[in-house]
Amino acid sequence: MNILIINQPPFNRGDESAHKGLIRTLLKRFPDANIKVMHEAWLSESYRQYAVKDKRVEYFSEQQGCIKFPRFRNHDVFTNHTCLWKWHPTYRWTERIYKWADVVVCAPGGICMGGFQDWNHLYHLRLAQLFKRPLAYYGRSFGPFPTETERNRQFKKISLDMLHYFGYLSIRDHKTELLADELNIPYISTIDSAFLDSPKVEIPYELKSVVGDKPYMVFVPNYLLWHYAYKGRISHETVINFYCKVMNEIWAANPELNILMLPQLFCGREYALNDVELFRDLAKAKNDSRIIITADCYSSDIQQTLISKAKYVIGARYHSIVFALNQAVPCIALSYEHKMAGLLETLGKTEWCIEFSKTLDSEENQEKCLEQIRKLIPSLKPDTDAQKKAKLIAQKGMDKFVEFVQKTQAGG
Numbered sequence: 001m002n003i004l005i006i007n008q009p010p011f012n013r014g015d016e017s018a019h020k021g022l023i024r025t026l027l028k029r030f031p032d033a034n035i036k037v038m039h040e041a042w043l044s045e046s047y048r049q050y051a052v053k054d055k056r057v058e059y060f061s062e063q064q065g066c067i068k069f070p071r072f073r074n075h076d077v078f079t080n081h082t083c084l085w086k087w088h089p090t091y092r093w094t095e096r097i098y099k100w101a102d103v104v105v106c107a108p109g110g111i112c113m114g115g116f117q118d119w120n121h122l123y124h125l126r127l128a129q130l131f132k133r134p135l136a137y138y139g140r141s142f143g144p145f146p147t148e149t150e151r152n153r154q155f156k157k158i159s160l161d162m163l164h165y166f167g168y169l170s171i172r173d174h175k176t177e178l179l180a181d182e183l184n185i186p187y188i189s190t191i192d193s194a195f196l197d198s199p200k201v202e203i204p205y206e207l208k209s210v211v212g213d214k215p216y217m218v219f220v221p222n223y224l225l226w227h228y229a230y231k232g233r234i235s236h237e238t239v240i241n242f243y244c245k246v247m248n249e250i251w252a253a254n255p256e257l258n259i260l261m262l263p264q265l266f267c268g269r270e271y272a273l274n275d276v277e278l279f280r281d282l283a284k285a286k287n288d289s290r291i292i293i294t295a296d297c298y299s300s301d302i303q304q305t306l307i308s309k310a311k312y313v314i315g316a317r318y319h320s321i322v323f324a325l326n327q328a329v330p331c332i333a334l335s336y337e338h339k340m341a342g343l344l345e346t347l348g349k350t351e352w353c354i355e356f357s358k359t360l361d362s363e364e365n366q367e368k369c370l371e372q373i374r375k376l377i378p379s380l381k382p383d384t385d386a387q388k389k390a391k392l393i394a395q396k397g398m399d400k401f402v403e404f405v406q407k408t409q410a411g412g
Contacts, residue, residue: 001030001409004101004133005037006124009109010046011273013264014194014319017300018108021197021394022138023052029402037107038062038097045267049299098131103405108139108172108193111339113159115144115228117152125162134408136168136401139193141339143179160185168404170397173342190397191346194322195390199301200308211292211306216258217250218307218324221282222316224336224360226272234360239278242359242366244285246314249370251290253377257311258290262303264317266296312380314373316356318343325349328387330380332373334359346393347386352376 003026009015026033035057039047047059098104106125112118128135142163145156163169163185170190171177180187203211221243224230247259261279268274276296283291294306304323307313313324316334324331325347334356335341344353354376359369 001033001405002100002102003030003033003035004098004104005035005107006104006128007109007112007121008037008039008047008050008107009112010039010043010050011265011267012319013262013266013300013303014317014322015107015109016050017194017197017199017304017319017323018139018192019050020052020199020300021193021195022105022108023054023057025193025196025398027052027054027056029398030405034058036060036097036100049266049297094127095131098127098133101133103136103408104128104133105136105138106140111141111143111337113140113142113145113163115146117155119155122155122158122162126158129162129165134167134404135165136404137163137166137170138168138401139170139172139190139397141171141173141176141337141342143176144338167408168401170400173339174345175338175342177342188397188400189346189393190400191390191393192319192322192343193394193397194300194319195326195394196398198326198391199304201299201301201305203302203305204298207294207298207302210294211260212258214258215256216260216292216310217254218310218313218315218320219247219250219259219261220264220275220313220315220317220320221246221261221278222334222336223272223275223278224316227336229336229357230360238360240281240285243282245366245370246373247282247286247288247291249373249377250314253374254311258292260306260310261291261293262298262306262320263294263296264319268296312377325386325390328382328384330382332376332380334369347389349383349386352380 008019023035026035033056037059040062044061051059112121145159146152147156160183170188171180172190172192177189223239225234250259263275263279265273265275271277276293279293283293304327307323307329308327310329313320313329313331315321315331316336318340321331321333321340321343331352333340333344333353335353336356341353344350354369354372359365
């Protein structure tokens with residue numbers, strides 16, 4: 001059986017873990033499968049670091065011609081006139097790749113059909129529809145769909161068309177499930193595909209020497225000025241000052257702990273996409289030897305292994321919370337998107353979630369958040385029940401995917 005993976009988000013250790021969880025599980029459930037992961041050429045370094053090393057898995061870049069005509073392809077997605085794609089210079093190459101696949105899988109990842117309105121994401125989904133391939137949308141969140149502009153409304157219309165086309169749609173959080181119910185879209189309840197995997201690896205020697213022997217907690221801030229919910233509303237100084245106050249709360253409760261910062265983003269070319277730069281600014285502002293920053297070159301497997309040894313995690317990035325739950329480590333989620341709140345709601349751990357989307361807007365909101373952190377830290381205890389529940393949900397979602405594949409293979 002041939003499986004084509006499309007729309008894999010790059011340069012993010014969280015998305016790497018979701019990718020590895022999915023690919024490793026597919027190889028176990030379909031031992032005779034051939035898997036191809038298609039990406040744009042400029043993403044090669046990301047995929048080199050993501051790669052699952054197995055002879056049955058191939059990573060290859062989309063032909064350059066496919067990405068040199070954005071107006072051409074966006075017009076077709078925009079107007080729904082996909083017949084024009086037949087005049088695209090790389091149409092035959094694209095057709096051959098998609099028709100090679102028995103099943104096309106949209107990789108797990110972020111909210112590309114929603115606030116970010118990723119037209120490139122829709123383009124690759126529409127190709128699968130054009131070539132009449134069985135299409136799975138695996139372990140995603142989507143929405144909300146703004147409708148203020150004509151372009152917003154057209155994006156929503158095409159997204160809804162695709163959501164109804166999917167032969168298999170699994171949703172990774174409760175908030176998105178509520179939206180799917182409202183839109184009358186059938187789906188399978190699942191959870192982030194990182195929970196399909198339980199990585200524990202050897203920590204490289206040079207990293208061991210950086211982390212040291214002292215007990216630590218893991219703190220993963222998020223710059224957030226890149227995000228549509230915060231863009232243009234807050235300043236760099238506000239972000240730095242608030243996260244410094246969070247570290248004050250950590251040390252007020254646990255002065256003996258080092259604070260280990262694990263960058264989720266890597267290869268970032270600008271500040272907003274470079275966790276290490278943010279972490280360095282925070283370390284400079286605090287000037288405290290208890291802050292430890294790891295390089296951005298260490299895999300999601302290594303990050304999860306480090307988190308498994310932490311006392312607790314405070315994270316403003318979604319997968320820092322996924323990693324903690326997957327390793328049965330207590331955590332506090334600073335929830336700036338509904339995917340974080342939805343995950344903890346699914347697992348019955350809403351008490352670990354702090355609504356963060358408007359926290360930085362005012363001193364009053366910041367103080368409320370800090371007070372919640374202050375109260376939560378002493379109550380944090382490991383929870384294997386949440387871990388077990390997450391893994392059970394993940395496996396059930398994969399079972400349903402296997403049924404979908406078997407049905408397509410049988411001509412159903």
